[in-house]
Amino acid sequence: MIIKTTKSIPSHEITDEKVFKERRTLIKSLLAATVVGNSHSLMAQTNSVKWENLAQSELSAKTLTPTPEKLVKDYTNYYEFSFGKEDSTKLAQPLVIDPWSIEISGEVENAGKFNLEDILSKQTLEERIYRFRCVEAWSMVVPWVGFPLVNLLNMAKPLSTANFVKFTTVEQPDVMPNLRNQSVLHWPYTEGLRIDEATHPLTILAVGMYGDVLPKQNGAPLRLIVPWKYGFKSAKAIVKIELLKKAPLTSWNKSAPDEYGFYANVNPSIPHPRWSQNSERLLGSGFFTSRRQTELFNGYGDQVAHLYNDMDLRHFF
């Protein structure tokens, strides 16, 4: 008698050859991203890593001039690797990002692990030029490539009991020094949004920037971008998304609750306990140019202010 220990694969789970080939292309492009940093000549040869002529979203700030790409690549807060904004550029390169899947669980009908390639094959990528404002009072303008987070959430079919969304960043202690040292934060890095924030059309999952795949130090292969909130809300290298009834405890909020609130909406009139948030240094602006006046909700007030209509922003900072 033959005892079958493995189920035969049902036909609907077998990958169509065309889809399979597309996946290979995507993997190649993701792999190519790993060499972007040190070999421009190789890039010139393959010349196929960029998304060209991407559709510009209605929500993209087409009139803004993006910050020079190099400045954005070499100025990242990726504390898993380093406290030095320039150090992560090199340190993040050993991060393993292929294969990549995202686990969606909690208050959803269709929980499970979603393969990144499968997710992307169902999405139309678009370019979103957004302002990015760090809680440390510097800012930049980045053309992200991505898709609305709500599209992914819908794949998992959230239940009506899902009030909050929690995001978890990858843990790879072998290549992340500060995970081994247990430095600063409790790892893994977690962030959270209210469901109406998460499903807002401005909230995206980015897989690229400047028409190319995301550099590892900028959060490859997939990161959250919430343009009206301080940068630390936009978690990098996401591996898990949980839909929850109650608000999750997020990394910075847990580490210093008086300094970093759950909402972390950009607001020039609510200073951080130790420094002002009234103005910001726009990366790429020269010596002897003044700082930029920070805008409420980072300038996205028209689209998002209604989410906080009845709230005291001083209390819910």
Next chain:
Amino acid sequence: MMEQISTLLTMIKSKDHRWNVIFTICLLPLLGLLIDIIFNNLGSNPIQALHIRLGDWSLRFLGITLAVTPAQTIMHWRGMAEYRKLFGLYSFFYATLHILTYIIVDNNFMWGMIWTDILESPYIWFGVIAYVIVFLLGITTPNAIKKMLGKNWKKLHRFIYLAGIVGVIHYFWQLKGNLAEPLLYTLILFFLLGFRALVEFTRRRLSNMMMPKRME
């Protein structure tokens, strides 16, 4: 290179050029900064990098100034006062550049924005206190003023300890995660101030011993 360094060391050893050589060496951090500005070596946020590096050097020179007296005591050197003065003035010099960078290079004289920034940033208050002290110590350096102030000069210049403490707090309080460097400064400051406390304690104990012993 080795040759130049050994000539430099001989020059420091011989008394004639020592002051001039040390005076010049103290200008090297500024030269390094100018080179980094010219060759665009200050990274993605060059204004902040410039600002921070000037602040760092001001704090370092403050530490060096505070280290002169303990070094003199331990090594049995003499006549270091003029160097203590020199280093102190360099701390004042780099602190002034630090503040000018903030006002001019970073904020381009936007006084409204500067005022709000200072008002809302407690870490800057500590910087302001440190600068006021260093400024007062700096402008009371000339011998004529020293004579004029008499005993008060020494009392005033004791405030350098406070400047060191608030300077380190100023550094500490602006950071989000990386505390290694300010911790190092705190440790150094702790030793420098601790040394003085120890000297004072020993002095008191010794002078107590000098008191005549009376029979009950």
